Amino acid sequence: MTLVLKQIDHDNLCHGWEWEVQDIDILAERVARVALGQYRHIAQILEGLMGTAPAGSAQHAADALKKLKVAKNGDPWHRDGWLFQMISWIAANQEKQGAVLAPPHIFHAHKGFDGMQLEISCDGKSVIAVVIFEDKATEKARRTIKRDVWPDIVDLEAGGRIAELTHEASAILERQQHLYPDLDIDDAIDRILWQEARRYRVSISIDDKHKPGDQRKKLFKHYDASADGDVVRRRAETMHFDDLREWMANFSDLVAEKIKAIANV
Numbered sequence: 001m002t003l004v005l006k007q008i009d010h011d012n013l014c015h016g017w018e019w020e021v022q023d024i025d026i027l028a029e030r031v032a033r034v035a036l037g038q039y040r041h042i043a044q045i046l047e048g049l050m051g052t053a054p055a056g057s058a059q060h061a062a063d064a065l066k067k068l069k070v071a072k073n074g075d076p077w078h079r080d081g082w083l084f085q086m087i088s089w090i091a092a093n094q095e096k097q098g099a100v101l102a103p104p105h106i107f108h109a110h111k112g113f114d115g116m117q118l119e120i121s122c123d124g125k126s127v128i129a130v131v132i133f134e135d136k137a138t139e140k141a142r143r144t145i146k147r148d149v150w151p152d153i154v155d156l157e158a159g160g161r162i163a164e165l166t167h168e169a170s171a172i173l174e175r176q177q178h179l180y181p182d183l184d185i186d187d188a189i190d191r192i193l194w195q196e197a198r199r200y201r202v203s204i205s206i207d208d209k210h211k212p213g214d215q216r217k218k219l220f221k222h223y224d225a226s227a228d229g230d231v232v233r234r235r236a237e238t239m240h241f242d243d244l245r246e247w248m249a250n251f252s253d254l255v256a257e258k259i260k261a262i263a264n265v
Helices: 024-035 039-046 058-066 077-094 141-157 162-175 185-192 213-219 244-263
Strands: 003-010 014-021 115-120 127-136 198-206 234-240
Touching (some): 014 077, 024 039, 024 244, 077 127, 077 198, 115 162, 115 198, 127 141, 127 162, 127 185, 162 185, 198 213, 213 234
Parallel strands (some): 014 234
Antiparallel strands (some): 003 014
């Protein structure tokens, strides 16, 4: 697998995984192919299916390489956030266990949800839950969670963005209807309107401070106050970096090399 996922449980507060890079070259190639618009090929690989890798073109490469540029003012936050979303999407695919994921975002400025996953019943006839992603690449993990993530979740719990949530979930189900021919989309959409059907997946970069288990748990303090109920509603994912910005800069360069190699430019 591209990433090693270590399962972590923090009692009734939250549950989830720690991500570690198993092979950075493979990870960079898969992110490169997503940047080239080839996410379906990567999803198939992560499901254990073998297929012929799509060819790239000079035009695809030129467009993909633009995504790796930092802002004109030298600020790398948008680029790094997008790369982290791609890694999050790959991690989600590795442990989705039959769930259906929204495609990854192909550009930085997407204003919708960071990601979304629909949990499907074993008989393929209904949606059990909708999992809403919050992906954050930051050097200030706890402050970001307190100031940005918890308020977003509280708003969603109160019914905020419900039309957007319905729209996104409908689009996912329509794209995947061939896999679940017995699924009633309208009934499934009605189901996600109920609060208990909404689950959350908070994924965030961490440094040495929050790497120990007890400190990792403190990072997600008050998660249960933002989204109450069963712990299954609260997933917490982390990826450790010694130096987030340096790692992302080097990784971006590696992804660029992979894009050029795939497209033969």
